Amino acid sequence: MGTQHVHAGWRAQDAHGAVVPPVYSSSAYAHPSHARLKALFARECDGFAYARSGNPTTRILEERVTALEGGAGAIAVASGQAATTIALCSLLAPGTHLVASERLYGGTTEFLDDTLADLSVATTTVDPWDLDAWAQAIRPETRVFLLESIANPGAELVDLDAVCALAHEHDIAVVVDSTLASPALYRPGDHGADLIVHSATKYLAGHGTTIAGLIVDTGRFDPRRRPERWPRLTAPNPRFGVTFADEYDQGCSGLLGYARAKYMTDFGATLPGQSAHTVLLGIETLDLRMERISAAAAELADWLREQDDVARVNHPSSPDRRDAEIAARDFPRGTSGVFSIDLEGGEGAVEAFCDALELFTLAVNLGDVRSLVCHPATTTHCHLTPAQRAACGVGDGTVRLTIGLEDLVDLREDLARGLRAARRVRAQGIVAV
Known part of the structure; x- marks a missing residue:
């Protein structure tokens, strides 16, 4: 796969033989004839007209990630949140129903409970490990199962094979946020x-x-199997003059064509060429980064389990985890660099811990080459109800760690510094143990 990280989607094919994909910064693209531009808008040929619906640099990114995922196609959009929004809007109509894992990023949960509910789409959340709960949540109007391959922030894994088998028995599409795994x-x-x-x-x-965000179609979803369940894709579209499901016969994805033509364009969720270029550069080292980061995270999780000040380490390598078998079976190269710990002493201990760190950066991003730390209960999951946070494994003492590329000994020393600060605060009686 390392070869695809570097080469997929680009073979020094421009007029100048550029080794690195160039950045196309044009907002519009010229065409040789009226007939050519007309055909492009009629979806009779491929190409670029206006950058809101596509860009040559962005196309390279789409092709590269398609190759890495072994998919049929992809569209790149303005953010991960845009990717989730467009994917779900493309599959869900008013009056339909979604079943989602309880273990989701806080922003996704808010979108389901608020914006998607405004669009008259109902959501049921379930324990991702309870296959019976997934089955019992299915209704006649259920169209989508939504889950994360590695959940944020507790790094929980799921038996995706079993969940997908159940979904496909009922002609339900499975959407997986695989941000943490890559x-x-x-x-x-x-x-x-x-x-x-x-x-x-x-x-x-x-x-x-x-x-930036991406939506990848794996090629498994074909709405023609049950056309009555997906009329937006299987019936003629009066706006665009095509039946999007027919595009499967042209070697591309009707679902992605619909998502790009309607939602990406209407929402204006366009990924600029410069942004696509920087993601492409990052992907070139993805394989190496993920191997090192995953190994470092596992070693730090082992060390943290030995510390008296840590009540719990939420990492798939923990002996009591019910997903340990899945980690061994499906994640032989590691489970990424994100996991969480629960500190004795609640938010007061967390504040002392975070403020004492010198190497870890207090920030809400993840996946950086720098190690990051945050308190999900007051940041990424702060708008959820206490019950929702509990279902996500987020308590007042939960700290999310994102391991970067720094030396392991330096990271361990920094965490020890934070734990000592948290211990001093508890000893002073500022927080209850």
């Missing part, structure tokens, strides 16, 4: 997923400079 560690399509979404801001880019 295709370097795990490919959801190999386990049955229909759509994959990424916040490319995170591990795909890897450098903390760019906001």
